[in-house]
Amino acid sequence: MSKEKKETTQTPSVEECGIYLLMDEISDSTCKDVITFIISKNLVKPYPKYLQLIINSTGGDLQAAFALIDTMKGSAIPVHTVGLGCVASAAVLIFIAGVKGKRVLTPNTSILSHQYSWGTYGKEHELIATTREYELTTQRMLNHYKKCTGLTEKKIREHLLPPQDIWLSATQAKKLGICDSIKTVY
Numbered sequence: 001m002s003k004e005k006k007e008t009t010q011t012p013s014v015e016e017c018g019i020y021l022l023m024d025e026i027s028d029s030t031c032k033d034v035i036t037f038i039i040s041k042n043l044v045k046p047y048p049k050y051l052q053l054i055i056n057s058t059g060g061d062l063q064a065a066f067a068l069i070d071t072m073k074g075s076a077i078p079v080h081t082v083g084l085g086c087v088a089s090a091a092v093l094i095f096i097a098g099v100k101g102k103r104v105l106t107p108n109t110s111i112l113s114h115q116y117s118w119g120t121y122g123k124e125h126e127l128i129a130t131t132r133e134y135e136l137t138t139q140r141m142l143n144h145y146k147k148c149t150g151l152t153e154k155k156i157r158e159h160l161l162p163p164q165d166i167w168l169s170a171t172q173a174k175k176l177g178i179c180d181s182i183k184t185v186y
Contacts, residue, residue, distance in 0.1 A: 018048040018077075026060030026090040031068040038075050050078045053098065059089025062116050062137060069097040069144070078102065082185055083170075088112035093141065096148035096178055105170040105179040112167055113160040113178075116141070149177030 014021065020037045024030045034053065041051055053072075072079045072094075081098030083105040092113050096103065105111070116137065120130045145156045159176055160166060170182045 018050065019052045019054060021054050021056075022091075022094070023054075023056045026057055026062075026065050026068075026094065028061065028064045028067075031061075031064040034068055035071045038071050038077075038079065042076050047077045050080050050099070050102070051075070052080045052082060053094070054082045054084060055087050055091055055095050056083075056085040057088065057091035057094075058086055059091045059112070062090050062093070062141075065090035065093050066140065068094055072097045080104070082106070083109045083111070083179065084185075086110050086112070089114060089116070092178065093144055096145070100148070101180050103179045103181075104185065105173060105182050106184060107170055107182055109170045109173075110167060111170070111173045111178060112165060114165045115161050115163065151177060 015037060018041065020034055022030065022034055038051060041048060078099045079097075080102035081095045081104070083095050083103075085106075085108070087095050087105070087109060089112055092111060118134065120127060122130070141161070142153055142156055145151065145160060146153060149156070149160075151159070155176075168176070168178070170179065173179050174182055
């Protein structure tokens with residue numbers, strides 16, 4: 001009697017396929033995980049053709065977001081982005097950092113863009129230093145939006161960073177250069 005060998009095929013994980021799901025608030029911890037994913041993929045050859053970062057996040061820590069953005073931009077492997085559900089605040093900055101032409105929003109995705117908020121306390125010289133950091137960070141945000149959307153600073157301040165929160169549909173986001181296409185994925 002011969003034993004038949006049963007072949008089992010294991011489905012690879014999404015991360016093994018070069019896909020990372022960022023579905024949480026933007027924090028040092030969540031960005032560290034994505035940064036580790038991108039760096040680890042860059043250390044193993046042959047490289048995948050591209051990495052895909054799927055984002056559903058209400059935003060969070062802007063400094064953590066910029067750490068991830070710098071990693072995405074420094075990756076030898078192009079990072080494509082997909083927005084699902086809600087892409088808000090700092091998550092928008094991460095989303096638009098994806099490779100131009102490969103930034104996709106699903107039809108029902110909501111986008112929230114606004115000026116960033118923060119609170120501080122301390123001695124006068126500490127408040128002055130913190131205010132300077134606020135100004136520098138605002139300029140970093142504006143430069144990032146300009147580079148990724150092609151909008152002028154005036155248009156960005158008017159449509160994406162006015163004093164109030166701005167909610168956009170996927171269609172409105174596309175018109176402002178936030179995404180390159182709108183489609184259902186998978």
